[in-house]
């Protein structure tokens with residue numbers, strides 16, 4: 168189990184790793200010699216926090232701590248995982264490993280973020296090379312699930328297995344690239360597009376804007392949900408892959424590509440690309456572009472989750488883990504007071520033209536709280552799969568105060584009645600500063616999902632529910648209980 172990780176190199180990728188690790192409750196210590204490293208990392212952590220607030224409906228885990236250190240020795244002290252994200256130069260990486268090895272625990276996993284250097288070369292001068300792997304992530308590391316795991320000749324198989332399990336546990340999709348090659352798999356693909364793109368601009372065929380539009384309005388949308396081969400299988404029509412290859416295979420020999428011929432990176436090319444890119448995107452700051460990118464990635468992954476497909480399945484599995492972590496047994500719950508059933512930061516897209524949380528989202532907060540309470544009493548995925556659940560049959564919400572985007576809220580829930588098929592809940596939505604924002608009173612009925620009719624819950628559910636109901640019956644009735652709209656007509 169990894170509870171403390173060191174990050175060596177806190178640039179674009181180190182900061183992305185930092186965000187993903189702390190989101191998963193892992194404490195991190197960082198070393199980066201750059202003076203502005205801390206400020207730059209904080210900006211990435213802020214954007215990541217904003218993205219995570221929208222990524223999942225589940226309560227997030229307690230965040231890990233972040234501490235900047237003055238040396239590699241201090242950063243790696245006690246770390247079970249060391250993430251190396253220093254510049255893409257073999258000599259720099261090897262000298263960093265020499266420093267790491269002086270102070271790190273002998274069984275700490277060392278994971279390089281390199282985009283293409285072979286792990287055998289990285290580990291060539293190490294004393295204990297068996298624990299070095301490549302874990303090649305994709306920017307933004309905190310949102311994109313895939314990570315290529317590559318071992319070198321000296322890497323222990325046990326370290327690969329440990330890495331595969333660890334990265335899957337933090338909401339990622341680790342792919343073990345079993346044959347070591349430069350640039351692994353993804354960057355072989357990305358570099359070929361990048362090379363070809365540079366030629367298309369240099370040769371004046373299109374602008375950076377036109378090229379990007381061709382990607383984002385076209386095949387880029389396909390690639391978010393199917394890869395090269397599944398996409399082309401479909402493109403072959405009923406006749407499938409064999410027909411596709413017969414039809415389009417021959418054109419691969421036509422002189423359509425510059426392949427390994429890389430355009431010279433002279434001032435003229437750099438100026439041309441930079442000027443066009445500035446004209447295309449210069450009206451947004453990098454941080455704004457990151458937020459636009461993050462919002463789109465969140466929306467795409469949520470859509471894929473609804474369709475139970477690809478990266479959406481990874482998100483669903485991660486969300487289930489978060490829900491399970493939140494669904495404590497009733498033995499751990501203090502039933503002498505209302506139970507905290509939901510906490511989250513209000514996502515930006517929950518707000519409306521009045522610049523506050525839209526009324527519908529108040530119900531979402533209460534519905535999520537009811538779901539969490541159901542899991543607490545054992546009405547979890549397994550119970551629902553067996554055919555029992557609760558349906559809400561009546562709701563009364565009082566909107567008492569506004570709440571804005573990115574503000575922290577929590578729901579406290581008390582059971583008014585929990586007997587037989589009836590579950591009467593009273594939720595209070597609070598701002599983290601203690602302001603009562605809304606109340607929600609809900610009547611739920613236990614149902615059989617087979618007959619769709621009300622019925623008593625299983626005995627083990629009642630055994631958890633009834634003691635909570637009894638304890639909450641001893642509390643003073645909450646203000647607003649039983650309220651109707653009450654306007655005279």
Ligand SMILES: NC(=O)C1=CN([C@@H]2O[C@H](COP(=O)(O)OP(=O)(O)OC[C@H]3O[C@@H](n4cnc5c(N)ncnc54)[C@H](O)[C@@H]3O)[C@@H](O)[C@H]2O)C=CC1
Nearest residue numbers: 176177178179180199201252253254255280281282304306
């Ligand atoms: N930027 C990208 O899109 C991706 C980069 N990578 C890989 O991640 C690694 C880091 O790349 P970026 O984060 O993009 O670079 P970056 O330039 O943003 O960050 C590198 C950081 O390392 C720090 N550094 C330099 N020497 C150091 C040392 N001796 N000890 C500790 N820190 C040191 C620098 O101050 C800088 O903050 C590279 O191996 C790169 O190939 C992997 C996936 C994507």
Ligand SMILES: C[N+](C)(C)CC(=O)CC(=O)[O-]
Nearest residue numbers: 281282304305306354357
């Ligand atoms: C440009 N790059 C080679 C460093 C890119 C990557 O390695 C992966 C990514 O995030 O595109």
